[in-house]
Amino acid sequence: METLDRIMRQVKANTKHSTSRNSKADYNCTKCRDTTWIETENGMRRCSCYEKSISFRRWERFGVxxxxxxxxxxxxxxxxxxxxxxxxxxxxxxxxxxxxxxxxxxxxxxxxxxxxxxxxxxxxxxxxxxxxxxxxxxxxxxxxxxxxxxxxxxxxxxxxxxxxxxxxxxxxxxxxxxxxxxxxxxxxxxxxxxxxxxxxxxxxxxxxxxxxxxxxxxxxxxxxxxxxxxxxxxxxxxxxxxxxxxxxxxxxxxxxxxxx
CATH class of the missing domain: 3.40.50.300 (P-loop containing nucleotide triphosphate hydrolases)
Structure with a gap:
């Protein structure tokens, strides 16, 4: 529960400060603003960039x-x-x-x-x-x-x-x-x-x-x-x-x- 609360605080913080940042320049993922989480009507869900980042790390582990x-x-x-x-x-x-x-x-x-x-x-x-x-x-x-x-x-x-x-x-x-x-x-x-x-x-x-x-x-x-x-x-x-x-x-x- 503590972890989820921390994630939600980070998501809201990034959202709050996004107006003062150029999102395309400052974030690798503009959808979740690099938190790997997206807030929806049904609660939090993983952003598509999360799975992509895992795949990147797995490839790099074999030197690619x-x-x-x-x-x-x-x-x-x-x-x-x-x-x-x-x-x-x-x-x-x-x-x-x-x-x-x-x-x-x-x-x-x-x-x-x-x-x-x-x-x-x-x-x-x-x-x-x-x-x-x-x-x-x-x-x-x-x-x-x-x-x-x-x-x-x-x-x-x-x-x-x-x-x-x-x-x-x-x-x-x-x-x-x-x-x-x-x-x-x-x-x-x-x-x-x-x-x-x-x-x-x-x-x-x-x-x-x-x-x-x-x-x-x-x-x-x-x-x-x-x-x-x-x-x-x-x-x-x-x-x-x-x-x-x-x-x-x-x-x-x-x-x-x-x-x-």
């Missing part, structure tokens, strides 16, 4: 600042597959409110390293967070997140907290899926999922599949490589995603184009 990432507009489409990928990304942003209710409501950018897959998936997510389309966007860099989940398996509360974060996100972005299973365009020996891998990634992909929650993937795996790693998971990913495959070859490696 949504305000500073490359935009989709800056993605260089220099051949047919890159043109298709950029077009799909733009369409996804523009029509997400309709797409999210469809069965095929995800994206998967697969194949050649250096083709800009992470550029696209991160750019889509950052666009959503900075706007109002879908502020609850969770960025999940596969290797870092899996390490965190495996460590948390021995602390059930933390393990389930992390799982819930990924399974319940309005939009989940899994970047570099199965990165540790691929080397030099081929699957490593014994690339199948370990028991620890399965315990961490299966609940996330499976729950999102069951509940038809949109997920965006990037991976160096091709569809066939995904099937070789785990057919059940691959089926869930490919069924629900609009897939772009960058065939292996330097022609699809944007980073190496300047050396041609």
């Amino acid at each position: 600042n949504p305000q500073k990432v490359k935009s989709i507009k800056s993605y260089q489409d220099y051949n047919e597959v890159t043109k298709k990928a950029k077009s799909l990304a733009i369409n996804y942003i523009q029509n997400f409110q309709a797409i999210k209710h469809e069965e095929e409501n995800g994206l998967a950018f697969l194949g050649q390293p250096g083709s800009g897959k992470s550029h696209l998936v991160i750019g889509i997510g950052a666009n959503f967070i900075k706007g109002v389309i879908c502020p609850n966007v969770i960025y999940m860099p596969y290797l870092e997140a899996m390490k965190e989940l495996k460590c948390a398996q021995f602390e059930s509360d933390e393990y389930f907290r992390l799982l819930n974060k990924y399974t319940k996100a309005d939009l989940l972005i899994i970047d570099d899926l199965f990165k540790d299973k691929v080397k030099n365009r081929e699957l490593r020996e014994n690339a199948e999922l370990t028991e620890a891998d399965t315990r961490c990634i299966l609940p996330i992909i499976n729950q999102r599949y069951i509940n038809n929650k949109p997920t965006i993937y990037s991976s160096e795996c091709t569809p066939n490589m995904l099937l070789d790693i785990d057919e059940a998971l691959a089926g869930r990913i490919l069924e629900r995603s609009n897939v772009v495959v960058f065939k292996y070859g330097l022609e699809n490696n944007y980073r190496m184009r300047k050396f041609k």
Whole structure:
């Protein structure tokens, strides 16, 4: 009760003094005046900026600042597959409110390293967070997140907290899926999922599949490589995603184009 009273005092104080301030210049959010609370006829409610600020902190925890990432507009489409990928990304942003209710409501950018897959998936997510389309966007860099989940398996509360974060996100972005299973365009020996891998990634992909929650993937795996790693998971990913495959070859490696 004391906390609520303090919040209400802060909201009223900001409202009282707003006439002497240039709100656009002085507040990050002009709706709540940076309190993250809005007073309505039915009481106090969280401002939309609150969820957005949480998403920002979660991304920054993995070293990604949504305000500073490359935009989709800056993605260089220099051949047919890159043109298709950029077009799909733009369409996804523009029509997400309709797409999210469809069965095929995800994206998967697969194949050649250096083709800009992470550029696209991160750019889509950052666009959503900075706007109002879908502020609850969770960025999940596969290797870092899996390490965190495996460590948390021995602390059930933390393990389930992390799982819930990924399974319940309005939009989940899994970047570099199965990165540790691929080397030099081929699957490593014994690339199948370990028991620890399965315990961490299966609940996330499976729950999102069951509940038809949109997920965006990037991976160096091709569809066939995904099937070789785990057919059940691959089926869930490919069924629900609009897939772009960058065939292996330097022609699809944007980073190496300047050396041609």
